[in-house]
Amino acid sequence: MFKGLWRYRNFVLTAIQNEFRSRFIRSKLGGLWLILNPLSQVAIYALILSNVLAAKLPGITNHYAYSVYLMAGLLAWNLFNEIVMRCLTLFVEQGNLMKKMNFPKVTLPTIVTGSCMLNNVLLSIAMLTLFVILGFEFNFQMLWLVPLTLIVVLFAIGIGMIAGVLNVFLRDIGQVLPILMQVWFWFTPIVYPKSIIPEDYHGLMLLNPMAQIVNAYQNVLVYGRAVNLADLLPIITVSILLAVASLFLFRRASAEMVDVL
Numbered sequence: 001m002f003k004g005l006w007r008y009r010n011f012v013l014t015a016i017q018n019e020f021r022s023r024f025i026r027s028k029l030g031g032l033w034l035i036l037n038p039l040s041q042v043a044i045y046a047l048i049l050s051n052v053l054a055a056k057l058p059g060i061t062n063h064y065a066y067s068v069y070l071m072a073g074l075l076a077w078n079l080f081n082e083i084v085m086r087c088l089t090l091f092v093e094q095g096n097l098m099k100k101m102n103f104p105k106v107t108l109p110t111i112v113t114g115s116c117m118l119n120n121v122l123l124s125i126a127m128l129t130l131f132v133i134l135g136f137e138f139n140f141q142m143l144w145l146v147p148l149t150l151i152v153v154l155f156a157i158g159i160g161m162i163a164g165v166l167n168v169f170l171r172d173i174g175q176v177l178p179i180l181m182q183v184w185f186w187f188t189p190i191v192y193p194k195s196i197i198p199e200d201y202h203g204l205m206l207l208n209p210m211a212q213i214v215n216a217y218q219n220v221l222v223y224g225r226a227v228n229l230a231d232l233l234p235i236i237t238v239s240i241l242l243a244v245a246s247l248f249l250f251r252r253a254s255a256e257m258v259d260v261l
Contacts, residue, residue, distance in 0.1 A: 001251055004104030012107050016114040035126040038078055042070045045191055064134040065222070071127050072221040073190030073214045079120040079149065080156045080210060081181060086112045087160025088177055091168050095261030105254050106247075109161055113153060120149065131221065144220045144227045151232065151239055152213055158242025165249050168257045188214055209235040 005012070087109055091098065094108055124145065132138065167173040188210045189197070197205070205211045212235050219225040229236075 001104065001106050001247070005106050005110060008104055008107050011103070012110050012114065015107075015111045016118060019111070019115050020118060035123055038071075038074050038123060039126075039130075041074060042067055045070055068131055068134060068136060069193065069218055069222050070191065071130070072218045073188075075120070075124060075127055075221075076148070076152055076214045076217040077185060077188065077190055077210065078123070079116060080152050080213075081185075082116045082119065083113060083153065083156035084160040084163065084181065085178065086116065087157070087164040088167055088174055090164050091257055091261070092164075092171075092174070095258075098258050099261060106250065109157065109164070109250075113157060117149070117153065136221075139224045141220050141224050141226050144216070148213065148216055148220070148227065151236055154239035154243045155209060155213070155235065158239060158244075158246045161246035161250055162242070165246075165253050165257065168253075168260055184208075184210065187211075190214055209238060 090108055090112055098105060098108075128138070128142070163173055163177050167177075187208060189205070194202070194205065194211075194215065212232060216227050216232060220227060
């Protein structure tokens with residue numbers, strides 16, 4: 001499977017490039033929409049909640065601290081959500097292509113992942129620039145964004161590909177998962193700080209892998225703290241296991257998926 005992916009590497013790169021161009025070919029603002037959409041979310045939440053929740057962020061006096069806190073959390077969540085949701089419908093949408101052409105099917109989720117990562121890189125650059133404008137400084141701790149992004153990608157691929165394969169055989173998955181993702185979003189401290197949650201429930205956050213990742217993003221970008229890999233070891237392990245399991249499931253089910261589609 002990986003040998004086939006390597007042989008088709010130029011196809012993957014070209015597909016990512018073409019997909020990026022096609023999204024904005026008739027748009028006046030082009031790639032700016034990648035930035036404007038999440039920033040509009042930040043503006044809405046900040047306008048409504050900043051006066052209430054800004055004081056709940058310990059150790060930060062910057063007037064725009066809550067907006068930066070929001071952007072840090074959304075940077076992690078948007079990448080995770082985009083990969084999962086695109087993988088969910090990927091094989092159903094590309095069913096005709098999978099039936100008519102003989103090519104390594106693993107290139108499809110690779111193209112999706114590459115496209116989502118490109119979007120995230122552009123969004124990261126824009127947000128880091130905005131951080132500086134709002135009075136925050138660049139520091140070496142921000143380099144932790146690279147391994148944190150890889151963890152998010154692995155975790156999202158694992159969940160997204162498993163859901164995408166199952167969605168071919170049971171279309172209810174495609175209806176249920178978006179609802180679960182919405183619930184998951186609000187159970188992750190992105191819009192609100194973890195400090196407002198009663199201490200009795202802090203242990204439940206350990207069961208939410210995205211809470212750990214989002215917290216790491218916020219520590220790096222908002223507080224300038226290094227990541228404690230020991231705290232992230234469980235989610236790293238789970239991400240690797242999910243990614244391997246998803247590839248195994250995809251390989252075993254790819255031929256049957258073509259028949260069903």
